[in-house]
Amino acid sequence: MADEEHSTPLISRQEAKAQGLKRYFTGKPCKHGHVAERLVLDGNCLGCARISAKKGSANYRKNRPEKVNAWLYEKSEEDRRAFWADQARKQRAKFPEKHKQYGKKHYERNKSELLARNKIWVQSNKDKLNAYYRDYFENKYISIFQ
Numbered sequence: 564m565a566d567e568e569h570s571t572p573l574i575s576r577q578e579a580k581a582q583g584l585k586r587y588f589t590g591k592p593c594k595h596g597h598v599a600e601r602l603v604l605d606g607n608c609l610g611c612a613r614i615s616a617k618k619g620s621a622n623y624r625k626n627r628p629e630k631v632n633a634w635l636y637e638k639s640e641e642d643r644r645a646f647w648a649d650q651a652r653k654q655r656a657k658f659p660e661k662h663k664q665y666g667k668k669h670y671e672r673n674k675s676e677l678l679a680r681n682k683i684w685v686q687s688n689k690d691k692l693n694a695y696y697r698d699y700f701e702n703k704y705i706s707i708f709q
């Protein structure tokens with residue numbers, strides 16, 4: 564037990580309630596052996612509350628991973644990205660029509676602009692593209708025959 568819990572003065576639940584306190588401390592162990600403060604509200608020991616909160620959140624994470632993002636921050640950048648890519652994939656699988664229509668509409672609406680932009684980009688990046696494809700095929704070739 565932490566020191567703060569033992570430094571709490573002894574006070575009965577009734578007394579604590581009368582004083583408007585949220586916690587009380589009898590100095591007696593709970594049924595699980597915690598000598599800790601208890602909540603005036605329900606008489607539950609804080610030691611027990613802490614343990615059940617820990618268990619609860621562990622269960623919550625296990626059962627509903629998509630609802631809890633906190634664990635993501637313990638992961639590497641790569642894992643996080645994979646997670647979000649997976650989420651996006653699931654969303655698309657769930658609403659395929661919506662995404663198809665959106666993509667089509669977006670394309671139709673911006674068709675000429677997109678094509679023009681693409682053309683310009685290809686022309687101004689011809690050398691880069693050629694180098695990229697050369698690299699790509701050379702690497703592929705090398706990796707196959709090495």
Ligand SMILES: [Zn+2]
Nearest residue numbers: 593597608611
């Ligand atoms: Zn307890």
